[in-house]
Amino acid sequence: MPKTARAVRSAPERLHLAADVLVLGGGPSAAWAAVAAAENGATVVLADKGYLGTSGATAPSNTGTWCVPPGDNRHAVVERRWQRTGELADQRWMLRCVDTAYRNLLQLSEWGYPFPSEDDGRLYIANLRGPDYMRFMRRRVLLAGVTVLDHHPALELLSDGDAIVGAAGVGRQVERDWRVDARAVVLATGGCAFRERILGSTGLTGDGYLMAAEAGASLSGMEFTGKYTLAPHGSSLNKGLPFRWASFHREDGSPILGPTGEPLRNGIGDREEEVARALIEGPVYARLDQAEPALQGWLRQGQPNCFVPYDRAGIDPFNDLFRITLRAEGTVRGTGGIDIVSDDCATGVPGLYAAGDAASREIMTGAVSGGGAVNSSWALASGWWAGKGASTHARRRGGKAFRSEVQPLGQAGLRPAASPRADVSAGEVIEAVRNEVTPLDKNFFRSDTGLEKSGERLETLWRDVRDHLQGEGLERIRTREAASIAAAGRWSIAAARYRNESRGMHRRTDLPGKNPAFAHRLVITGVDDFRIAGAPERLAELAS
Template identity: 65%
Template sequence: MAVRSASTGSDRLQADVLVIGGGPAGAWAAFSAAQAGAKVVLADKGYFGTSGATAPSNTGTWCVPPGEGRAHVVERRWQRTGGLAEPRWMTRCVDRAYESLLRLVEWGYPFPTDDTGQLYIANLRGPDYMRFMRRQVQKAGVVILDHHPVLELLSDGEAVTGAAGIVRATGADWTIDAGAVVLATGGVAFFERILGGTGLTGDGYLMAVEAGASLSGMEFTGKYSLAPMNSSLNKGLPFRWASFFGPDGRPLLDRDGHPLQNGIGAAEKDVARALIRGPVLARLDLADEALQDWLLKGQPNCFLPYQRAGIDPFRDLFEVTLKAEGTVRGSGGIRLATDDCGVGVPGLYAAGDAATRELMAGASSGGGAINASWAIASGWWSGHGAAQHARRRCAAAAFRHQSKPLGRAGLRPSAAARPVDQAAVVEAVRSEVIPLDRNYFRNGPHLDAALARLDGVWDEVSGHLVGEGRDRLRAREVAAVTASARWSVAAAAARGESRGMHRRTDRPETDPASARRLIVDGLDVVAVRPEAEAVIAGERAS
């Protein structure tokens, strides 16, 4: 499968399907493609099984058994999506995810048991789950390339035909000629310090747009999670039982004058407003002893920061913050054009957080159960679709040597290459998409000013930034985060209402006429347009 070039020392490999990314979506995509008879390579920026947002987490799934109640569950969830999700996709996801959870049972995955001794298949413990999936993918014959980040896609002018990247250990180049590519690269965390977020820099978004794909839902990046200060934790469940206090230890009050409690409910906005004013302290004093025991056993990673700091969170006051989660728990990503997760560019597919989750979550967050099931289902569909496309393209394999690289910013600047202060770029980008008073609460003038500033940053990055050797990876990550911020702010500026995670203080009402998804296109010039009605076989296709 591998051919080493004598002149460059680089590796050139061939595959039917290349899967980029090693989270659950990538795992299921690789397995699905292999099951469909394809020769599959999976390339991960980190170590497949440990990288990404799922590996360090304990996550549930949207696990709904077949039956009459399933339609009711889907409808009830749809009511929370701001009218932007599609019940057909939601039902498909539930179906596919449930079948795959049963497959995990058949494989022997160690699901926990409930009080009656029955397997509780809705729960997946991240480290166990991803280690288990790595073994299954290996058994399926997939070639795994750990620590092989992808820098750019390849195209022959008609279809995506592979990708190129580097080996982190040596900086050596590698290229994979493939019949189809699945982007399972995760979302973008904008360099925020959250669990599993280090490598989530929007790489897939940048590569997809360079290939001609569009994005959708990028305005929905206003998902934040409460966390103890100075930690990477972004699992906010315990704060359902929290009370909140000012720095003087006095209880904070909500807008109705009641004690501020339950920070993951409706009171989250009050917590955000208080944090904008100054430090906020919390205590999990609404949890009784039985609940405390349940929390400690069921969410152990949530309490490690407290233990390390010598804090008893049920009795001691501790400072908190709201951690921005970008599209990791937002719903934006690469727009899907087909039922098998094709993105409208021949040979290119997207899955998991790399793809938009508007179809599932709309304007709300799919974080946790919805995203976990979406990763399974979209991974399966994209892998199968990619395998079928590769099979159709096999007759053209002899012409793949004519493929050209598509990467631009960070690799091939549009103007003269010169040193760019990447740390300053990151700081400038984060200043627009992380602060609560700019991204949690938004308004038109601030969004317009932010977009103008980000356009200037992008001009510097796209025009001049270039990396050498291993530094190419960081340059591409900086370029991808910058591009993702522009797309997010541009979409937010175009949505002239409040809906779900998109909260505009100047336009607080939801406009029924705006219940349409916003499509984002372009690199140097960003364009935002409402999604047009597209009917295929009597149903919306997107």
């Protein structure tokens, strides 16, 4: 029988549990971290803002993985992919990620996850259907003896002065505060989608970034938030794949041309740039008319969520022109997040680990998007490492934790620096951040003057958030989300202005082309008064 977390004190107004490891989040990396920690002998609590099984960017999607089978060819595959990362990724991390992800994909198959078969009968394990995968992972987490708290968003981390020793939050359906004392915490809270209406975005507000930074952890790659994905206009379906076989037209019917002057027949990858330019000028329409009939069938059957908007709006996307948009994806398909300092996904703050999109994926995918594939393999691998790392730390620390008084670390949105003001509201803060970090002409195409103005606006906004934003009861969830979004937006704009060049998804119209002096990562440390530093050195080879 797996060991389970225990209640410290039961009171109707408050839930107080104790465990070796607390995992925050409800997507794939959280699930893998919880399973890994439990397998390592730890008692584990997983607390998620939403529901483990539907939370996050994976559950509503159908995602490829970066699936590289063992063998010498791995080095060549990794080397080829590295060439596309703007020289910022780290091949050692890429190799260990594909190895661990592959092992966990095989593990899924051994557990009985219903993978499809190829024509020769072999299982095809390189693709995971989101709703099925995450429902399956929920069951594995429960089988491992993990205590799962759904709809229990974390508001802040707890520290005993030497290390992180848990977190506190509120159960939003039971309207009761919770606290979990834990010898290690894994942040698997996902990226920051800046409240763009994309799949999984409601919960993806960058909460883990702010919690980690308040604890003293650093962030990296925050400037890489220039990834946008095509979607039918007004829909949530930020899935680019069908647009691989599309033509694109302006309002007057004229085709949008690619870089060679030919009509664009593939709207994904680098070609998003042509569509972005046209969208700044006016409405853009597409038709999936480059897909042959057999492919149309596979797209419909294999990517059914992509066709829900068309079917419900009465559109035949293979024959009809329909209006499209580019959806901002923040750090979800961007690469920024909590900086990882060792192989066990430690953050440098004792007792605090990060996984999935909460962690920076710059070491995996550099300045370009990890899309579904790399990010999905990263979740499979980083969740596993973080769960093992956190449970090992918990065992080492043993009874040393909780000897001194426990302090809550939450500041902005929870404990304002000055008196709360009712006119500083979560909704308005989020709207103000969105105005700087989502418009195509500000964030897809960037310039120093534009970034300077955005930076000034976000500094003013941040001072209001820091000094005056506060909520009571369940409202604290909103005010904390708004504070996290404001912090993430501010870091992103500041890092984008610091990186005086263009690289990958960071497109500076005033500075086209790469500058070799910036062929390194940018690391941000601090919340209110933060600093940005280049990190040319390689990551530490060994776990701390």
